[in-house]
Amino acid sequence: MQLFVANLVVARGGRTIIDDLTFDVAGGEALLLTGRNGAGKTTLIRALAGYLRPIAGSVRLDGFDPERDVREACHYVGHLDANKASLSVMENVAFWQGYLGDGGSGTAAGDALWAALERFGLDALADIPAAYLSAGQKRRLSLCRLLVARRPLWLLDEPSVSLDAASTVLLADVIGEHVAAGGIVIAATHLPLGLGAARELRLGEQVAMS
Amino acid sequence: MQLFVANLVVARGGRTIIDDLTFDVAGGEALLLTGRNGAGKTTLIRALAGYLRPIAGSVRLDGFDPERDVREACHYVGHLDANKASLSVMENVAFWQGYLGDGGSGTAAGDALWAALERFGLDALADIPAAYLSAGQKRRLSLCRLLVARRPLWLLDEPSVSLDAASTVLLADVIGEHVAAGGIVIAATHLPLGLGAARELRLGEQVAMS
Amino acid sequence: MSGFMRLLRRDLLLAWREGGALGTALGFYLVVVALMPLGLGPDLNLLSRIASGILWVALLLAALLSLPRIFETDADDGALDVMALGTLPLELVAGAKSLAHWISTGIPLAIMAPVLGVLLNLEVRAYPLLFATMLAGTPAISFLGAIGAALTIRARRGGLLLALLVLPLYVPTLIFGITAINAALLSPDGFAASFLILSAISLVSVVLGPIAAAAALRTQME
């Protein structure tokens, strides 16, 4: 599995934010996106997930079912948590599991769900409406999506925001395992994530201003 | 001038966030509020500004016109920028100057306005609608309020968010001058602000949980 | 269970949990219908003559105001972004959400209409007709409305703009809905033709609405 990004150009509001960017990431590799505010990290991630249509260039994912769209290979965890305040922790995760996953059999799916909740320390809160969670718990609830539906390409936009130290270590572990299993992780961040071997792509240096 | 906070208790959503907090800040002093996420920094600042009604305790500002409400002594700069996207930079600042200030005479007010814009490097952008500003410029536009209407007590909630290095230094200078002139600054922050002599109040440690 | 059914179930569950949604739509319907006689005067003959028209127009307005609910909260909390990554095409996402809107708003409003007919002195034999035409016509309201809801997710003052965008789309439904009832009250066989056209409009909307809404959603995400 390998992600190729070639000569990517992305504009927002008439301004070119990403100008002729080329890089690739192999399976089993994590890439950190860094750069000052406004450098284009979020823009790049949203372009990779297919939310923004690039002006030029291509994004190609080798080793994934060529019949299917690249977006079906992606997990996206951004600033917004995509969970419903009036559903319980469990109901939220179960919905995304069914919706994003391949809809596997009942008991296996149930086990995976509980494993994810336990991993992120939410099992005690399973029946509580998401509205009552603290910011850090909400963030962990979003991260649960990564574990309940298996997808090779993880696109994370500042995933460690509002996590405490222990949870940040946990996140690094989860990312490490995914990479070790041959997956790809691309994460935008201002803070160190504690990933030993990750490659770094510094945005903003090459961008021509106005 | 001196701010006395005695036995303050503030609750949100039925939970006690600030529990029996006592401190005072003298004129010419800056106080940094720190503590982990959810420690209650924002809650404390909003209580001081009078947005939240404390359950118990008192906030008193000595040396300010006793006829007037404490809130009329405050500047509050929070996460939201309070500026209108469709008004120009100049129009935004001018409105707050007239609204928050004592409505001084025409030319003096105009001079103060220009001085503030220049100080924060926005003079070249004066006629541009606020919608076109970058995040850092938006933040500086909010900070301009501090300079155009003179008020002794500044309540700043994470004022350096999205500022670049040069602007952070500028902010430290502005705070320093206000303090040197006998004003009071209370700022919540996760990042160092570069204020040499500031006192620090660490929240969250003394809060009794449940 | 398919993604479509899951999404439908979730939206219905949310409409139920976040309570009030339905109650408020029904309450608004009641209030608008009650305002009309205040505006038009208490003459019961006059009221009963225009009752079906008023009930239809007020239903349109009540449904209209609840349209933003279709996409707005999911767009605000990022759920729509994640949904776009699913295997379910965005057209079906829009379809499931429109269907949920119809079930949770359209059907209750249609059921409520004959009840409100009492306030307007509606002829008793018009009750079943009113209910039948509304049941046949309300899908068009939800599915066409979804287009407007998708277009205005990020617009300031979405509500007003939404109204302006979709009300013209509702005109055919409104005309044939009322024609059907009036035809039936005059001659027993005049009903069928208008009713068929009304159903046809709804069917076309059920197909066209989600396609157009999905297109709007795609541009919205950028």
Next chain:
Amino acid sequence: MSGFMRLLRRDLLLAWREGGALGTALGFYLVVVALMPLGLGPDLNLLSRIASGILWVALLLAALLSLPRIFETDADDGALDVMALGTLPLELVAGAKSLAHWISTGIPLAIMAPVLGVLLNLEVRAYPLLFATMLAGTPAISFLGAIGAALTIRARRGGLLLALLVLPLYVPTLIFGITAINAALLSPDGFAASFLILSAISLVSVVLGPIAAAAALRTQME
């Protein structure tokens, strides 16, 4: 210039700049009035009889949809917080913003009403009466509406709820607005009494609305 005048000027400037606001309200008014004949059938006599009622009800709905604008954007971007620190009492803040709403929405809608009367075959001599009663009655719509707008700033599904809350408050205005016109059309001196009551309602609203709205805003900030 006082804080009140500054705020009023700013709100009017914003209503103007953010364009559309007024245009959309007028557009909605036009669409609703145009829908009515479709709903009620094209009988011109009937239409002209109920024209003033329809124009009033539609005006209420159009104004209603633009009510959230009074406080919503200022609450969303934190401007309301900063305003609370000014020397101007919150009651006057609410008053200035309601007044701006009346000037930017109420007056244009009142001017538009006689124009739309043409669509409904309104009697010519009713035009000035319609305009006069609407001018006298619309302040109540803006100032009472401000209460609902302040109450629903942080509510889910604000629009529908707002409608449910304020429409009952509008009933007296509606009743006396229409009574005034009808009285005038029947006998030349029946107009004065209703018109005076209508003006009295508006005056009471101008006082009561900002006080209640300010109370709601204060609790809103917590």
Next chain:
Amino acid sequence: MQNQSITQRLANPTRFMQLTDWLMPLTAAIAVVVIAAGLYLALFVAPPDYQQGETVKIMFIHVPSAWLGMMGYLMIAISSFGLLVFRHPLADVSAKAAAPIGAAFTLLALITGSLWGKPMWGTYWVWDARLTSVLILFFLYLGLMALRSALDDESLAAKQAAVLGLVGVVILPIIKFSVDWWNTLHQPASVVKLDGPAIHSSILVPLLVNAVGFSILFLALHMKAMRNEVLRRRVKALRLAEVERAAKRERTAAAPAE
């Protein structure tokens, strides 16, 4: 402790629960007895009216329902005042609990009135001032309940509902005096008048017995609803405490790692 006023003693929710533990069933029992007596008088003893015939029997439930619909709103307005001015801890519980009950009685006044209107006026509904203002009262109840359901934050919802409750109170005089201000189809007041009731005692007595019975029933229902609300708030507080406990456990577990 001994010389506390009754409101002070009631102010404590725990005390309130203890008190109503026996008071509520007692009130309910009295209500059932009085209403049974009232219904007996109404159905078997009261003579038909010389004008309205047997339909006058509807009055025995219509009028109490209408009175209680209005009293429910008055209760809400007073509670709202208590919340906004005195910050009484049970005021909001009372206001919230009264809304559905008052709405139910208002709905009953509308239904029974309509059913009476058909034989008397030949139609279920007319847009007369009394009927319209009662309908608006019903809308106000709906608005109050919808407002609460739309606000997540309970203390915010309480205060907002209190503001609306106080603004809406102008409807009560309008209902009361609408029949005097405009001449309408509906009966003007004949029971509650300055110069004493204007109806015959054979009808007045069952009416008053029923009115007293319904009022006691209202109190019992209100107490029950308040008890439920107090319990609901306890459940919510415990849930929050549970979440907090879990969060704290994690923090202490994480502490060594820091």
Next chain:
Amino acid sequence: MLAMIDLGPHAAYIWGSYGAVALVLAALVAWLWFDGRRQRRLLAELESRGVRRRSDRG
């Protein structure tokens, strides 16, 4: 016994209104009853899990 009362030509309206009162009040009572039981059950559940309020402990 009730059948003995002759309510004349409008009996349906009279019984209708008495029936409506019975129905609405019964619904209200049932709702309050079940709601109360539900809250008690939830409370018992939470307490059996060892969750206590501060005031209950001291």
